[in-house]
Amino acid sequence: MTGYDEGELPIVIDKAIGALDLARKVRLLTGAAMFALPAEPAIGLSEVRMSDGPTGLRGAELAGGRKSCLLPNATLLAQHWDVGVAEQVGELLADEAAAHDVHVVLGPTINLHRSPLGGRLFEAFSEDPLLSGALATGYVRSLQARGVATSAKHFLANESETERFTVDCAIDERTVRELYLLPFEMVVTDAHPWSVMAAYNRVNGTPATEHGELINDVLKGEWDYDGLVMSDWFATNSTTASANGGLDLVMPGPEGPWGDALVAAVEAGEVAEETIDEHLRRLLRFAARIGCFPGEPAPRTASATPDSPPTRQRLRRLAAGGMTVLVNRDETLPLTASGGPIAVIGRHAFDTVAQGGGSAQIRPPHVVGIADGLSGALGAERVSVVDGVEVRTRPIAALPDAVRDPETGESGMRVTARDASGQVLESRHVDATEVEVVEDGWLGSAASIELSAELVLDAPARTRIGVRGPGRWELTAPGLREELELHRSPGPGGGLHRPPARGFDVEQSPGARINAVTRADSGMRIIGLVAAPAPPSDDEAIRAATAAACESEVAVVVVGFTQEQETEGVDKTTLALPGRQDELVRAVAAVAERTVVVVNAATPALIPWIDDVDAVLWAGLPGQEAGDAVAAALLGEVEPAGRLVTTFPAADGDGPAWNTTPTDGVLTYAEGGGVGYRGWAGREPLFWFGHGLGYGTWRYESAEAVAEHGIARSARVEVTNIGDRTSREVVQVYARPADPDEPIRLIGWAGARVEPGRTATVEAPCDQRVQRRWDPEQRTWNPLPNAELLIARGLGDVRLTLPLTEEN
Secondary structure, eight states, X not given: OOSSOTTTHHHHHHHHHHTXXXXXXXXXXXXXXXXXXXXXXXXXXXXEEEEEOSSSOOOSOSSSOOOOOOOOOHHHHHTTOOHHHHHHHHHHHHHHHHHHTOSEEEOOBOOOOOSTTOTTGGGBOOSOHHHHHHHHHHXXXXXXXTTOEEEEEEETTOOOOTTTTTOEEEOOHHHIIIIISHHHHHHHHHHOOSEEEEOSSEETTEEGGGXXXXXXXXXXXXXXXXXXXXXXXXXXOXXXXXXXXXXXXXXSOSSSSSHHHHHHHHHTTSSOHHXXXXXXXXXXXXXXXXXXXXXXOOOOOOSSOTTSHHHHHHHHHHHHHHOEEEEEGGGOOSOOSSSSOEEEESHHHHSOOOSOBSTTOXXXXXXXXXXXXXXHHHOTTTEEEEOOOOOOSSXXXXXXXXXXXXXXXXXXXXXEEEOTTSOEEEEEEESSSEEXXXXXXXXXXXXXXXXXXXXXXXXXXXXXXXXESSEEEEEEETTEEEEEEEOOOSSTTTTTTSOOEEEEEEEEOTTOEEEEEEESOSOSEEEEEEEEEOOOOHHHHHHHHHHHHHTOSEEEEEEEOOTTTSBTTOOOSOOSOSTTHHHHHHHHHHHOSSEEEEEEOSSOOOOXXXXXXXXXXXXXXXXXXXXXXXXXXXXXXXXXXXXXXXXXXXXXXXXXXXXXXXXXXXXXXXXXXXXXXXXXXXXXXXXXXXXXXXXXXXXXXXXXXXXXXXXXXXXEEEEEEOSSSOEEEEEEEEEEESSTTSOOEEEEEEEEEEOTTOEEEEEEEBOGGGSEEEETTTXXXXXXXXXXXXXXXXXXSXXXXXXXXXXX
């Protein structure tokens, strides 16, 4: 905050508002740039800087910007079932915000995992509103305690990406209240986020950015929210309706639907000037909370760098501890630190996916591949590494150290901007292999852009050379000359979040020069170079994998999704792993003495070979320390004690909610309150919500509930670790109502770390907000009627049942 206390600040704000004319007031209600808000020196308002970043701060540049700490993705962090972990994330991100001089982190994402097809689920915590709300609350509290604002998003019902700019999500009122509003209600009530972000979609016919019922009546009215409501980027398409509907800030800027149009609407009597003043009041209160009003914010310093040893160790433990052991037959895991040879197999072992695609992508200082992590932990002499089948349809950008600037010899590439006559406007070394082309950037005025680099090779090799990004290209390298056109990927942000790419496999020598020229008439986009070893054919890869497996004591097969499936802007069409990965696993399992599968994916996948393998570790998107974290989990150095946050179907189409494709623009949430595990009654998924084996074995006994008028306040249970390793248990408490039409729901949980042979008494607080139901006719909440409590290790492993009645 500023030097003003809460009592003085309203006076200061009102004085500032009174000093501005209408046009200047309105100007402050639209961003000044893509990720900044305008300053107004006349009232002491300084610039406010924002950054995308649920799991890392990207900064203002979409590609090629400053290196940042890359955390494990949201689902992997959520699998800890630990609010303290969310608070640690807030601490790390606050440090990153100081390093980037950023005031606002655009997160957390607290939409629910309605359908496992959702392309952006990796950014959101879980399918359960209570778990999501509690974790988001810890995240927000931690960041804001350190003076960094958050923006809880996306308000409301942005659970899928298909037609996300226009889709109308049709949801009954009770479901809206009990599921989709609940995590936002928890965050607003318990953590008071300084901003909330309105979504792209419509909700029951009304755009979220102008939804007066949700913003004015519920958020600002019922919940007494005093923070700022901003739009998602380019989400606002109206002037009067959005201003009157409760939106306070349009992003980005400086252009937008407000500006002169909003001034005219006020002058025409369509929007009251008092409404403008209220929006500005909230904006200035927001700016005061981050130290940008009045006056300049105090300088901040980061306590650690993204690749410092303490940060790396912390990230490694956060990633490994959230990983989930799905299957562990005959105690195959943890692996022994000494023993026979181990084969590490699969494309994801080399090309380990550390993060999802879209606006949340950042540039980490490094990504430790799983093959490197296991080789480092076990010794290169014990580990053989074999490539796998192809998993991508589009090649990715070259690693920066795979190429060098032809002029300076530094890692990265040279980017040259020319005018229409071919004269050089600017030429720069870029220590990355992708750059953004935006109107207000340094490449914005170019007629053509050239990317050039030399290959870094130890010896001549068959190499995949190519380009990324929409547009017309001329690509040259020794033995290669191609003219091609790459078309923008369909859907929103196709040129930025999912750049098209193409590569060509040719023999190349060390120092071979690549040149790629594109005309600068293809709009906002990311462009880059492709340079990587040419992969084997799938048949060759499978033959090599089985040969390696035959000669090893353990085969570790690494499979998963890529940013083509887990990304902003597009939903999945299947949960099947891409390419011939299933065939690869089966082929290895058929010949290996023992087979361990590591799944490098954030969200459910089909695993039809589950009965053929000895162990499965769900590794998520582990962030920059991915390989070291997987090694720590497999070897038991860090227990992978995670519990699933999404129910896993056994086949495409299973589950209460599947479809993400609107019909005539409308996506109907026909399952109502039966989202995720709540809607699986009478059917068995592959793995239930809450499932996770860890490395412990447990006995539950002596459970009791503390309740009042049939509402559980807490549940207490004794758990004994009857295994031979210290382990962390997550005791989960569910309410199963007597009314069969009422879905089961998680009402509380608690974790305990227990040594072998010891017993711990675990008390799980139970939240009253999930023990109620909304009455749409009376527009009020009523207590949930008689229910019984299930004390469980996950819904597939219920240990104890307790009655819960009015007499409790």
